[in-house]
Amino acid sequence: MSENHTSFLPNVLVNSLPKSGTHLLLQIILGIPGMEITPAWVIEDKDLDMIKPGSVGPAHLVYSSERALLLKHKNLKVIFISRDLRDVVVSLVHFIMLNKWGNHLWTPYLTSLKTHEERLLTMIKGVSLSNEQYEEFGITEIPNIRQFAQDKLGWCKELGICSISFEELVIDEESQQKAIMKIIEFLWDDLKLLRISKMELLQKIRGNIKPESSGTFRKGKIGDWKEEFNEIHKEAFKEIAGDILIQLGYEKDNDW
Template sequence: MPQNKLLLPKILINSVPKSGTNLLTQIIKGIPKIYQGPYFGSGHENKVLNLKQGEMVISHIGYDSLFSKELQSRSIKQVFIYRDLRDVAVSMVYFINDKLHDHPLYTVFQKRLLNFEDQLNAVILGIDLIGKEKVNKWGLKNRYPGIHEEFHMIYEWRKDPTVCSLCYEDLINNESRDKVILKIIDYLWEDLNGLGIEKCDVLNLMKNNIDPEKSFTFRQGKAGSWREEFTETNKRNFKKTTGDFLIDLGYEVNNDW
């Protein structure tokens, strides 16, 4: 790969949490000379705009049309990944219990809601915080709003034509993974001739950099694992709070699931 960094893109990896962020990061870091910058949380969009050539950063930023235009004006490429919100909800419960102990719901799960069904309901429906639960670094003083309310604006990026939107389920499918990675390559470079490298070689470099064992947040990564965890009550509550969201995303054709 040539050393000329002017040929390297500036990349924002934006994602719905628990949707394969680390998998996508590993894939893009397989591109020679791409280096990873800091994670930027919501509210730090201005820092994202200062990306350098060859730099890649990660965030979970909700859709904003003005921010989208700023990214375009600075030639920053956004690769966005999302996942079935039901699997995101299940993964969040496990992640909070096992690793994310500073999340406001961790204390709720440890002290008040001790079984998985109730914990999943809290993630789906939201829950009022009481007592010491209100003292947290996340800034939630009274209530956790529920996962659809918390994340639905991030999903809106999939409608932005300037963004390379990826479905997590396609990325972990052996039959579709190469096609998805080629989509990323075509998005990052209109023409690979200036790089002096074949597209198939870039594909292999990106694909061969995948290593789930190096991911702190990786648990199972399966698609559709919600079916093993959702009770009928969880299903009713999810449908009540999300409406036709899954249909709009293409995960269901109706609400009879």
């Protein structure tokens, strides 16, 4: 499709909590005819200028009301994806330990821990390192899971953006179809100029979903934490971020 035919397409920001299905959401947006990914990730506000009509930029941008206004001013269509923070913990630990590039800031410290259980607990509770440890590992701290997530979860409540959960996209076919239709409806003012029906577009998008083609894909499973958390992990998580699970609708109370 030529540039002339993509000028009407939306400029989309795929923003996410890390390890929440960023690449899956990108595959959905790139299943729209004519859409292309930006040449690099959006790290700072100035990088938002990379997102032109017909392109999608991935990001892990922190929420602020000022940034939300900036995105509206730039007429960006923002889709935010989040996930059960317990599964984020599990996915983060595996990602860092299996990181084929070996360049994650936390890899040296997590590798120094003797067991997988210790690594999970560190990712839940966080850790502050001494000056001596800084010399060895090159970091001053690892945030706890609340600190890691809370500054991005404000997007879930922001009006005018499309908020999706990882679970909606993978729990079953019906849920996935409903979530994709939600995205199509959100972008439809631009997409209707493609002159294809919403159902045709849905099929094109679903045909582009290939999780295993992502370099960061491991399992893409819901509830992995149930197999990996022990009672110590559960109690630590409840203390630090149990209320967030309730706010996001993953639990009714702390009795899990």
